[in-house]
Amino acid sequence: xxxxxxxxxxxxxxxxxxxxxxxxxxxxxxxxxxxxxxxxxxxxxxxxxxxxxxxxxxxxxxxxxxxxxxxxxxxxxxxxxxxxxxxxxxxxxxxxxxxxxxxxxxxxxxxxxxxxxxxxxxxxxxxxxxxxxxxxxxxxxxxxxxxxxxxxxxxxxxxxxxxxxxxxxxxxxxxxxxxxxxxxxxxxxxxxxxxxxxxxxxxxxxxxxxxxxxxxxxxxxxxxxxxxxxxxxxxxxxxxxxxxxxxxxxxxxxxxxxxxxxxxxxxxxxxxxxxxxxxxxxxxxxxxxxxxxxxxxxxxxxxxxxxxxxxxxxxxxxxxxxxxxxxxxxx
Numbered sequence: 001x002x003x004x005x006x007x008x009x010x011x012x013x014x015x016x017x018x019x020x021x022x023x024x025x026x027x028x029x030x031x032x033x034x035x036x037x038x039x040x041x042x043x044x045x046x047x048x049x050x051x052x053x054x055x056x057x058x059x060x061x062x063x064x065x066x067x068x069x070x071x072x073x074x075x076x077x078x079x080x081x082x083x084x085x086x087x088x089x090x091x092x093x094x095x096x097x098x099x100x101x102x103x104x105x106x107x108x109x110x111x112x113x114x115x116x117x118x119x120x121x122x123x124x125x126x127x128x129x130x131x132x133x134x135x136x137x138x139x140x141x142x143x144x145x146x147x148x149x150x151x152x153x154x155x156x157x158x159x160x161x162x163x164x165x166x167x168x169x170x171x172x173x174x175x176x177x178x179x180x181x182x183x184x185x186x187x188x189x190x191x192x193x194x195x196x197x198x199x200x201x202x203x204x205x206x207x208x209x210x211x212x213x214x215x216x217x218x219x220x221x222x223x224x225x226x227x228x229x230x231x232x233x234x235x236x237x238x239x240x241x242x243x244x245x246x247x248x249x250x251x252x253x254x255x256x257x258x259x260x261x262x263x264x265x266x267x268x269x270x271x272x273x274x275x276x277x278x279x280x281x282x283x284x285x286x287x288x289x290x291x292x293x294x295x296x297x298x299x300x301x302x303x304x305x306x307x308x309x310x311x312x313x314x315x316x317x318x319x320x321x322x323x324x325x326x327x328x329x330x331x
Contacts, residue, residue: 020054033106081194081197118221120179125225141156143168144166163224185317202260206253244292244296260307
């Protein structure tokens with residue numbers, strides 16, 4: 001079905017983990033939306049900061065939003081999947097808790113969908129939200145492009161030019177639900193035994209570029225729309241920590257997730273060349289940590305053990321996704 005013939009119904013999934021104050025501001029921005037056909041689902045990932053109590057309060061219930069409360073922190077990928085699986089909209093947004101949407105965000109999104117029915121992903125113009133100054137006019141993110149190490153970089157050269165791009169910024173993307181279903185990891189191949197939009201083995205970091213590569217492989221089209229505006233507290237949920245300041249487990253996953261993404265999604269010489277770089281990268285990270293954070297020296301090296309432990313399932317996913325064909329269904 002052509003998405004332009006149906007009024008979009010947007011489903012927003014907000015994932016929270018010990019970020020109650022950010023969550024309240026995020027939900028207030030959603031409540032202020034001037035677009036009526038909106039479903040909001042909050043997934044709490046085992047918070048211990050009073051978030052669970054707030055989500056059971058009369059204040060939250062007055063919003064009319066859905067809520068899923070998980071007993072433990074399942075990670076970004078699994079937490080978002082919990083909300084996406086129960087979403088009913090024909091456009092889905094996995095929204096970071098530290099992002100605050102402009103009041104006309106979904107009005108502008110509906111206009112963009114009507115004007116560009118070929119688009120299956122939409123990305124907004126993202127400004128910085130400063131904890132001291134509040135909303136700023138500093139452009140933080142436009143759309144993203146993949147780097148040689150299969151992470152994502154923002155292109156800031158033309159922040160006010162609408163264009164088709166590789167993918168939207170990961171903190172506030174919009175996906176046509178039908179297209180997202182076409183790129184899903186089926187439950188028989190998933191680690192969780194459920195269909196997965198984001199690969200739940202990743203826990204966090206790199207799950208977005210993995211999904212974007214799958215969507216591009218089946219013919220997805222991402223439209224960057226500067227008329228869609230929001231403010232982002234960059235790394236708001238982690239206070240802006242650098243990669244070497246993260247936990248050893250996170251540093252291990254960073255490398256393994258990139259290797260899995262490469263093997264699942266890239267083909268031919270591109271896969272070989274990228275895989276070699278990614279396979280050697282943990283050695284360089286370990287040497288860097290030897291001087292920067294010696295206690296974490298072995299964390300990058302554990303990347304190899306994690307990668308090989310997951311290799312059998314990764315190879316099955318590679319075979320499955322290699323046979324996916326470009327789709328035309330956008331709704």
